[in-house]
Amino acid sequence: xxxxVVALVFLPVATALATWFAPAxxxxxxxxxxxxxxxxxxxxxxxxxSHSTVTAGGLLRIDALSMVFLLAVTFLYATTxxxxxxxxxxxxxxxxxxxxxxxxxxxxxFCWSLIMVPLVNGLALMWVAVEITTVISALLVAIDDTDxxxxxxxxxxxxxxxxxxxxxxxxxxxxYAGTAVFGASYSLSFSTLLxxxxxxxxxxxxxxxxxxxxxxxxxxxxFPVHTWLPDAHSEAPTPVSALLSGAxxxxxxxxxxRFFQIAVRxxxxxxxxDVLLVFGVATLLLAALYLLSQRDMKRLLAYSSVEHMGxxxxxxxxxxxxxxxxxxxxxxxxxxxKGTAFYGVxxxxxxxxxxxxxxxxxxxxxxxxxxxxxxxAVLALSAMPPFGxxxxxxxxxxxxxxxxxxxxVAIFVMLVIISFFGLSWFTTxxxxxxxxxxxxxxxxxxxxxxxxxxxxxxxxAMAIGLVALVILGVHPPSSLMHLLDRAAAxxxxxx
Amino acid sequence: MSSLPTTYDxxxxxxxxxxxxxxxxxxxxxxxxxxxxxxxxxxxxxxGLALYVAASKHVDELYVLAALSLLLKVVVVPSLILRLLxxxxxxxxxSSVVGTASAILIALVVAAFGFFAVGSLHVNSSSLPTSSxxxxxxxxLVAFVLIxxxxxxxxxxxxxxxxxxxxxVASLVVASGLPLIVDIAFLFDLLVAVVVxxxxxxxxxxxxxxxxxxxxDRLKG
Numbered sequence: 001x002x003x004x005v006v007a008l009v010f011l012p013v014a015t016a017l018a019t020w021f022a023p024a025x026x027x028x029x030x031x032x033x034x035x036x037x038x039x040x041x042x043x044x045x046x047x048x049x050s051h052s053t054v055t056a057g058g059l060l061r062i063d064a065l066s067m068v069f070l071l072a073v074t075f076l077y078a079t080t081x082x083x084x085x086x087x088x089x090x091x092x093x094x095x096x097x098x099x100x101x102x103x104x105x106x107x108x109x110f111c112w113s114l115i116m117v118p119l120v121n122g123l124a125l126m127w128v129a130v131e132i133t134t135v136i137s138a139l140l141v142a143i144d145d146t147d148x149x150x151x152x153x154x155x156x157x158x159x160x161x162x163x164x165x166x167x168x169x170x171x172x173x174x175x176y177a178g179t180a181v182f183g184a185s186y187s188l189s190f191s192t193l194l195x196x197x198x199x200x201x202x203x204x205x206x207x208x209x210x211x212x213x214x215x216x217x218x219x220x221x222x223f224p225v226h227t228w229l230p231d232a233h234s235e236a237p238t239p240v241s242a243l244l245s246g247a248x249x250x251x252x253x254x255x256x257x258r259f260f261q262i263a264v265r266x267x268x269x270x271x272x273x274d275v276l277l278v279f280g281v282a283t284l285l286l287a288a289l290y291l292l293s294q295r296d297m298k299r300l301l302a303y304s305s306v307e308h309m310g311x312x313x314x315x316x317x318x319x320x321x322x323x324x325x326x327x328x329x330x331x332x333x334x335x336x337x338k339g340t341a342f343y344g345v346x347x348x349x350x351x352x353x354x355x356x357x358x359x360x361x362x363x364x365x366x367x368x369x370x371x372x373x374x375x376x377a378v379l380a381l382s383a384m385p386p387f388g389x390x391x392x393x394x395x396x397x398x399x400x401x402x403x404x405x406x407x408x409v410a411i412f413v414m415l416v417i418i419s420f421f422g423l424s425w426f427t428t429x430x431x432x433x434x435x436x437x438x439x440x441x442x443x444x445x446x447x448x449x450x451x452x453x454x455x456x457x458x459x460x461a462m463a464i465g466l467v468a469l470v471i472l473g474v475h476p477p478s479s480l481m482h483l484l485d486r487a488a489a490x491x492x493x494x495x
Numbered sequence: 496m497s498s499l500p501t502t503y504d505x506x507x508x509x510x511x512x513x514x515x516x517x518x519x520x521x522x523x524x525x526x527x528x529x530x531x532x533x534x535x536x537x538x539x540x541x542x543g544l545a546l547y548v549a550a551s552k553h554v555d556e557l558y559v560l561a562a563l564s565l566l567l568k569v570v571v572v573p574s575l576i577l578r579l580l581x582x583x584x585x586x587x588x589x590s591s592v593v594g595t596a597s598a599i600l601i602a603l604v605v606a607a608f609g610f611f612a613v614g615s616l617h618v619n620s621s622s623l624p625t626s627s628x629x630x631x632x633x634x635x636l637v638a639f640v641l642i643x644x645x646x647x648x649x650x651x652x653x654x655x656x657x658x659x660x661x662x663x664v665a666s667l668v669v670a671s672g673l674p675l676i677v678d679i680a681f682l683f684d685l686l687v688a689v690v691v692x693x694x695x696x697x698x699x700x701x702x703x704x705x706x707x708x709x710x711x712d713r714l715k716g
Binding site: 097100124125131132134135138139142147150151152153154155157158161162165166168171173175176178182185186187188194197203204230231234237261293294295363428483 | 677
């Protein structure tokens with residue numbers, strides 16, 4: 001089993017190196033093969049992780065909680081590689097070829113760093129892994145070399161680095177809290193910390209937890225430190241946007257959960273839950289309002305990510321086991337839904353040559369496959385049945401009601417409905433509207449395009465995402481539900 | 496609270512205070528070049544603190560850390576940024592939103608807040624200089640003030656690096672036993688971050704022929 005863990009670490013790095021030297025077409029196919037292989041390896045590790053902890057060499061460790069995030073990341077690795085093949089044609093000129101090499105090396109390296117976050121053992125190494133995701137993704141945001149991209153990359157790298165500076169402070173304070181139990185020198189591994197957490201100094205753990213939520217919350221997109229997020233998501237190449245939204249935000253949430261796990265042991269559940277509740281409600285409120293006023297397709301999806309991160313934080317604050325299971329299911333379903341939605345937007349942007357929603361009309365008739373699938377993905381994001389997010393948000397609401405958080409549940413449902421308005425306005429306006437048939441585009445302002453798909457690789461990536469969403473919504477496999485139950489138990493919620 | 500402060504406490508707090516004062520000096524430095532030199536000096540003080548903790552607590556690993564931090568933070572990072580500045584041909588830091596005097600006043604208030612907030616944690620440990628921890632918190636907050644008030648990419652990057660110095664001070668005084676591998680990983684990460692900051696700063700300068708952030712207003716809403 002530990003062979004698989006080590007393979008998960010080395011395969012993506014080797015691929016990143018290989019794609020730097022290999023011809024474009026080979027890079028595309030190699031990334032798909034390695035992405036799919038990573039997901040397969042994660043699936044192979046699933047049964048073990050839902051019963052016990054898999055370790056390799058002390059530095060790598062997989063338990064049920066990290067398994068959930070590993071599944072989300074590797075799933076997006078596989079589908080994004082498929083999507084990228086359709087999105088990025090092999091370059092003809094030397095400049096385009098250089099772009100392709102940079103893009104594929106960066107993409108694989110980014111996926112590697114995202115895989116490392118849930119794999120490494122201990123708060124310190126986790127911080128290092130999250131920092132590596134920042135530096136690689138900042139370069140990927142800047143890769144298009146436009147004014148917007150360089151602005152977005154600067155805001156992103158500065159804000160995320162500052163957030164991680166705070167997170168480093170949190171890590172050091174947690175280490176300090178542990179010195180009372182373990183002496184001056186010990187390792188920050190999860191099992192060590194959890195074993196002694198009951199005896200940590202509560203004030204220091206409280207301080208450390210708030211710093212961690214603020215620090216990692218910057219990368220997760222929690223209000224008020226989310227401001228880099230819409231810029232980076234909208235200016236990055238679309239495959240990178242999908243990974244940022246579905247995987248990067250998720251692994252930052254994972255980092256917060258690791259601190260949560262320790263804080264609950266030291267402080268009891270009330271304080272950590274209250275902190276997440278405050279950040280969660282503020283985040284969801286902001287996202288719901290901003291969703292109503294977006295003109296740029298990718299910014300709209302970015303704010304939808306902020307919305308879902310708020311939902312995750314609120315779900316954790318409910319504390320009931322069913323709500324925590326819902327939160328973890330939402331991590332998986334959001335990865336699939338947001339990935340699929342970004343792939344669809346990538347198709348639309350390639351087709352219409354703009355992200356501006358006022359210029360896009362009749363998307364469904366222009367794109368016979370990816371158009372309707374984008375509509376479905378947006379419905380999935382708005383928590384419509386039969387997709388996975390419906391089930392996960394249902395669990396979260398159920399958990400909230402069972403713990404008698406009636407008022408918060410009511411606010412939650414209201415804000416989710418407002419978000420639904422924002423998202424569905426976008427869909428009807430751009431996708432389900434009448435295509436402009438007039439030959440003079442100046443009249444309507446909309447771009448006129450011919451009917452036909454951009455690439456069937458994009459369609460394939462979207463189809464995989466939708467199938468996964470339906471499986472998660474209609475009948476999640478029992479092994480997966482078992483994993484989620486165990487992960488919820490690891491987080492301190494026992495059914 | 497009965498134990499008197501020891502020499503160790505005093506020297507550690509003194510060096511931390513010197514780091515904080517350098518942070519204030521950065522806030523008033525109008526030239527980008529002097530800002531980078533102040534950062535190098537600040538890093539030198541942090542290195543000195545590492546050496547002092549290593550010697551008085553007999554943590555041999557910290558000597559390695561001190562050597563690495565000397566090489567990286569005092570030599571490599573400042574010279575990388577100075578090279579960027581030579582190419583960019585810009586001397587003055589982006590004018591701040593408020594004047595120097597007001598900036599210092601704001602920083603004073605913020606630093607005092609950080610100092611007393613940590614003080615109110617009531618960490619009474621006889622083996623650890625808690626005043627240094629409070630000063631470290633003040634350093635981090637003043638670094639934030641620097642980043643918020645300055646409007647050029649170099650000052651903002653330096654602000655981030657000096658924030659990292661503040662966290663280093665905290666880690667030296669409260670977590671000197673942190674495994675060496677972790678410390679090295681932190682430093683390596685800083686180096687990677689510097690390179691990425693440098694790349695993005697160069698891209699920005701190449702596109703806009705300025706280091707100012709004043710035209711960063713295209714993306715909003």
